[in-house]
Amino acid sequence: MAEPENDWPGLAGRIEGERHLLPVRIYFEDTDFTGLVYHASFLRFCERGRSDFVRLLGISHQDLLAGKEDGEPAVFVVRHMEIDFLKPARIDDVIEVVTECAEIGGATLTLKQEVVRGGQVLVCASVKVVLISRSGKPLRVGPLIRSAFERFVNQDH
């Protein structure tokens, strides 16, 4: 059976240098009665960026959960986030989520993310994620994920 991914190149965005880029269209669901994008929608967009960055590095959430990557069944969860909402976005806009890996710790990854539109930064965020087991225990970042991300760690951060 044809893989739908093959029909839609670029669906998971692309990696340019040390950064991952994902385009996001603003739909009804992302906006609120103020006419602007609801603030928590940007966290959803950032999560999509992180998921697709990881995907292009060969790691899937289903495989992590099935324990196929680095052993024990695992999921990524967000532990800490600092986020600036600088400018608004609106219905029909196309924005880009830019993700960089700032730091790989023993059990955490720190990512820098920006939401941009036409060269303007709308939102910027620093996000610390941890890998946890099904029971909630933090797991060490294993060699597979570590080696996948290592070459992307931006030395400037």
Added chain:
Amino acid sequence: MAEPENDWPGLAGRIEGERHLLPVRIYFEDTDFTGLVYHASFLRFCERGRSDFVRLLGISHQDLLAGKEDGEPAVFVVRHMEIDFLKPARIDDVIEVVTECAEIGGATLTLKQEVVRGGQVLVCASVKVVLISRSGKPLRVGPLIRSAFERFVNQDH
């Protein structure tokens, strides 16, 4: 430790006669750029109504999933829905989700739901839900759920 439910009576709505009533406040997250409530938000409200109806009948999603009710681990999923969006709702509104059980089949429950505000029907829906196992197999409605709902089946539908 104090159960938070005890501090907030009415949090799960209440049963009046054969109907369950749940109040819902409209927040930013429920609206879109048109200034009105986003249509799919009403499905979320209806799901809250169904969950709290079931809750007041003594059935919890966690227990269903843990297999404590009627045996095998199970979750409710929506199989079919017909929904009329008659009038809009807006930020700050208080609406009520009214849920009745129209029919109990071998493996399905059919519920009639209305979203009302100040006596006006905003949305009405007919929802067929099924109980499925973790592998996706439809399960028969067991005696616990059947007996819980039986007295609520509205003969008029």
Added chain:
Amino acid sequence: MAEPENDWPGLAGRIEGERHLLPVRIYFEDTDFTGLVYHASFLRFCERGRSDFVRLLGISHQDLLAGKEDGEPAVFVVRHMEIDFLKPARIDDVIEVVTECAEIGGATLTLKQEVVRGGQVLVCASVKVVLISRSGKPLRVGPLIRSAFERFVNQDH
């Protein structure tokens, strides 16, 4: 300034014959604790499909709201929906939203939509939308939208 759309061809899907196709990736936000896609998420996906179909026909929500299309400021709202949830979707899946225009009435458009994955229909829906003014009054479907959709009306429905 570069238009981000130009960097991401296919972001709004594509029209094939009388149908519009939009790929959608399943992210964390679309799933629930059952491990499956939350039922109301499919309504969000269908709305994205309708928005991008309209977009590829040259109609933008911002222009409708600014009154640039066919006169009075207007927005599309859903009036009626009938939806079957046939099979589940899961995290990381790529699904396609297929949209056809079944009927153009005086003030309504009826669309047939399917969510498919690898040739399998997961969800099918019939959706009646109306164009309303800012005050909530239904508006006649003007010549611009009528002529845009007319050639897509599938005679089989």
Added chain:
Amino acid sequence: MAEPENDWPGLAGRIEGERHLLPVRIYFEDTDFTGLVYHASFLRFCERGRSDFVRLLGISHQDLLAGKEDGEPAVFVVRHMEIDFLKPARIDDVIEVVTECAEIGGATLTLKQEVVRGGQVLVCASVKVVLISRSGKPLRVGPLIRSAFERFVNQDH
């Protein structure tokens, strides 16, 4: 016609001393495939807490938008947020959103928010909101909002 608020006392939570408390039930929509509450859902809960705190102080979003409070039409938007996700929440849980006003600036309000369950802090956040005009211009916090919040500013922060 009866006001639905009167039928549901406590729907907007309550003020205890310098803090606002809002109970929130966890439904399907709030969780994701990991079985836990999706991280961005906590931002929605925090926004509900802020909205209901403001509501109990006599300020409604509809009135702000209609320009009935302190003059020019206005909406609250989030400018900055720092958030720690300490412990997970699950389906059926009842959590409480605790909101305090930490600081009133010329054009900003800084709020401290905690999401707690049975005495345990699950999430804590510092949120800076600004009041903006419809065109996006930051507005000074007027006397009505200032005086409403002033007595709640917690001197310990």
